[in-house]
Amino acid sequence: MEFKDTQAIYIQIADYICEQILLTKWQPEERIPSVRELAVSLEVNPNTVMRTCELLQQQEIIYNKRGIGYFISADAMKKIKQFKKDTFISNELPSFFRSMYLLDLDLDELKPHFEKFKKSNFN
The missing domain is CATH 1.10.10.10 (Winged helix-like DNA-binding domain superfamily/Winged helix DNA-binding domain)
Known part of the structure; x- marks a missing residue:
């Protein structure tokens, strides 16, 4: 690691x-x-x-x-997911949304990229 x-x-x-x-x-x-x-x-x-x-x-x-x-x-799975969701929403999402706003992206444009990411990393 x-x-x-x-x-x-x-x-x-x-x-x-x-x-x-x-x-x-x-x-x-x-x-x-x-x-x-x-x-x-x-x-x-x-x-x-x-x-x-x-x-x-x-x-x-x-x-x-x-x-x-x-x-x-x-x-444990439930506790981890809730903690990670809370952390993501408060720490990472604001920066992500700022980038989306500045680049004039919307969520529909990102969905195919997210699906591709899931397929290539978790299948």
């Missing part, structure tokens, strides 16, 4: 874990890789992964079974 300088690494790891859940690669009530396994595979310090797990646990996306590991909450 390549990390960006614009955001804390533990938050980028949280995004990675959430993406695995949203893509249904990791299922609700399934155990996620251990802190050590994630640290090795992502090439980061285990303390960074632990910080990520604490964040996701606070958001009730994962939970800890003492001595066994972290598991995905039953409603």
